[in-house]
Amino acid sequence: MASNRASARPPAPAGPDRRARRRQETIDEILGIAVDVMSEDGVTGLSLSEVARRLGIQPPSLYKYFPSLMAVYDELFRRGQIEHLATMRAAMVGVEPGLPALAAALDAAGRWALANRPVAQLMFWRPVPSFEPSAESFAPSVELVALHREALADAVAAGQLGAAADSDEAVWLISTMISGVLTQAFANEPGTQWGQGRFTPLFPRLLATLPVLYPPHR
Amino acid sequence: MASNRASARPPAPAGPDRRARRRQETIDEILGIAVDVMSEDGVTGLSLSEVARRLGIQPPSLYKYFPSLMAVYDELFRRGQIEHLATMRAAMVGVEPGLPALAAALDAAGRWALANRPVAQLMFWRPVPSFEPSAESFAPSVELVALHREALADAVAAGQLGAAADSDEAVWLISTMISGVLTQAFANEPGTQWGQGRFTPLFPRLLATLPVLYPPHR
DNA sequence: GTCTATAGCCTGATAGAC
DNA sequence: GTCTATCAGGCTATAGAC
Numbered sequence: 001m002a003s004n005r006a007s008a009r010p011p012a013p014a015g016p017d018r019r020a021r022r023r024q025e026t027i028d029e030i031l032g033i034a035v036d037v038m039s040e041d042g043v044t045g046l047s048l049s050e051v052a053r054r055l056g057i058q059p060p061s062l063y064k065y066f067p068s069l070m071a072v073y074d075e076l077f078r079r080g081q082i083e084h085l086a087t088m089r090a091a092m093v094g095v096e097p098g099l100p101a102l103a104a105a106l107d108a109a110g111r112w113a114l115a116n117r118p119v120a121q122l123m124f125w126r127p128v129p130s131f132e133p134s135a136e137s138f139a140p141s142v143e144l145v146a147l148h149r150e151a152l153a154d155a156v157a158a159g160q161l162g163a164a165a166d167s168d169e170a171v172w173l174i175s176t177m178i179s180g181v182l183t184q185a186f187a188n189e190p191g192t193q194w195g196q197g198r199f200t201p202l203f204p205r206l207l208a209t210l211p212v213l214y215p216p217h218r
Numbered sequence: 219m220a221s222n223r224a225s226a227r228p229p230a231p232a233g234p235d236r237r238a239r240r241r242q243e244t245i246d247e248i249l250g251i252a253v254d255v256m257s258e259d260g261v262t263g264l265s266l267s268e269v270a271r272r273l274g275i276q277p278p279s280l281y282k283y284f285p286s287l288m289a290v291y292d293e294l295f296r297r298g299q300i301e302h303l304a305t306m307r308a309a310m311v312g313v314e315p316g317l318p319a320l321a322a323a324l325d326a327a328g329r330w331a332l333a334n335r336p337v338a339q340l341m342f343w344r345p346v347p348s349f350e351p352s353a354e355s356f357a358p359s360v361e362l363v364a365l366h367r368e369a370l371a372d373a374v375a376a377g378q379l380g381a382a383a384d385s386d387e388a389v390w391l392i393s394t395m396i397s398g399v400l401t402q403a404f405a406n407e408p409g410t411q412w413g414q415g416r417f418t419p420l421f422p423r424l425l426a427t428l429p430v431l432y433p434p435h436r
Numbered sequence: 437g438t439c440t441a442t443a444g445c446c447t448g449a450t451a452g453a454c
Numbered sequence: 455g456t457c458t459a460t461c462a463g464g465c466t467a468t469a470g471a472c
Contacts, residue, residue, distance in 0.1 A: 023455095042347045044262040049447065057456075060450080064455055069448065126405045127345055129260045172402070172416050176424070180398020184390070187344045198390050206394070209427040241437095267465060275438075278468080282437055287466070 027065050029055060031079070034072055038118035043127045048072070070131055073122065078137035080119040085140045087112045088147060098155035103207060105151065106178055110203060111194040113182050121186065124179060145171055156216075165214035173213065177206045245283050247273065249297070252290055256336035261345045266290070288349055291340065296355035298337040303358045305330045306365060316373035321425060323369065324396055328421060329412040331400050339404065342397060363389055374434075383432035391431065395424045 033051050041050075048069055052059040066072045091108030092101040113120035121127060148171045155161040164170070184199040185192055194200050251269045259268075266287055270277040284290045309326030310319040331338035339345060366389045373379040382388070402417040403410055412418050 026455095040347070042262060042345060044260060044345070045347070047447065048449090058458080059448080060458085061456055063449070124405060125343070125401065127260060127262070129258070129263070169416075169420075173420055173423075176398040176402050176417055176420055177395075178398070179401045180394040180396075183343065183397045183401045184394050187342060198387075199394055202387075202391050202394055205391075205431060206424075206427075209424075209430055212427055212430045213423060244437095265465065266467090276440080277466080278440085279438055281467070 023065075027075075030062065030065055030072070031076060034076060035116075035118055038122070043118050043121050043125075046072070073128065073131045074134050074137050076119055077122055077131075077133045080116065080123050081137060081140035081144075083116070084109065084112055084120075084123070085144055085147070088144070092151070098151065098158040099160045099210070102148070102151040102155060102174075103204070105147070106174065106203070106207065107194070110178060110182065110200060113178075114185065114192070114194050114200070117186060117190070120182065125183075148174060159216050161211060162214040162216050165210065170210075170214065174207070174210075178203065181206070241283075245293075248280065248283055248290070249294060252294060253334075253336055256340070261336050261339050261343075264290070291346065291349045292352050292355050294337055295340055295349075295351045298334065298341050299355060299358035299362075301334075302327065302330055302338075302341070303362055303365070306362070310369070316369065316376040317378045317428070320366070320369040320373065320392075321422070323365070324392065324421070324425065325412070328396060328400065328418060331396075332403065332410070332412050332418070335404060335408070338400065343401075366392060373428075377434050379429060380432040380434050383428065388428075388432065392425070392428075396421065399424070 030051060033054050034046055036054070037050050038046050041047075046069070048062050048066075049059050051072075052062050055062075066075070087108050088105040091104045095101045095104045113124075122131075145168070149166070149168075152161065152170050153166045156163055156166045161170075181199050181203045185197060189197040189199065192200065248269060251272045252264055254272070255268050256264050264287070266280050266284075267277045269290075270280050273280075284293070305326050306323040309322045313319045313322045331342075340349075363386070367384070367386075370379065370388050371384045374381055374384045379388075399417050399421045403415060407415040407417065410418065
């Protein structure tokens, strides 16, 4: 290992790294507070002034981190998409491909949505008409569809579902099921956990109708 | 028929009636504009100032008709509930009781929701955290549940569904199905008609799984 | 029932000093 | 990267004249 002078201590200035890390922490803090505000005042109730107030800084300072309110929404949307997708993927690891993996992924998605209500609403309910996610932030949703399609194809290959289930239509159907459950839970039972309340326990039963909607050959 | 002087012309002042009718027209006009504003700016984007602007009056004048913004929300909610319920009832008239009547009612409910998007969102999605409907405005929703229960009981009696379908749980399941379809349509395909787009055609197929979820004895 | 005037908030965003 | 000061609005709601 070649080493120059003072190889024992970290690379010379070390300032930029620290500064960048501190900046990232502040950004994370802003987004965390933004989620809190949305939880209390609704997704459309987010205001930069309120975030600044809770962070103990003046509103103009926020503009060093985000160029606008919509940029905050967009970053929340972007991170939400990534996290949501990663959560589903992680839930499928080691689970039998096909319907079991699909069920595990959707179960995880439901838990994630309940645990991240305002972000999920921002992502899938679109309550802010003036907010349009950027192409980059929207990108993971394409992968989400692909994930569903793969699981459905596996289920067809395994003889769990009929060939018609390997389709975009089946993806729409599944997303309709989960959004129905979540909509009802959000509107009528805010604060419930997945598996609790009147609505979330209905999801597995809805999902169990898939082999009826797409009957395998035998 | 006893008649006093001048019995040929309508009852003496006749002013109060006209005035009351004119007042009702103004109220209806205000509510109509409120719906327009919500359609464009979201349910939470409703503002009395904007309504006044479109009506061509000054904002303070609105307070002669509604004591507050929340009172406008509440009246929209109240009328929405009544109209929604009446629409479903009307759709059931002359239809075979049981599943066919239920399907007709839900079909009408879906059409109504798409044609009255912002009001439906106000009623069933609860996007305004600071708005709580008054007990009176909320009342029709009790009748709505009763309507569902009756249709389900008829379906059980007719042997179309198993006994377990005569339950609140089945009502929750049905409402979950329709809210899923509407949520997806509102978020992803604003402006589509019932029966069009990717999501609303899925509803009949979801509903058709009811006999699988609640299988009749034979 | 309409208006003007106004109180008393709130907001997003920018300029420019330090 | 923080601040103060400020712009340029927005809003709900009330008081009080006509």
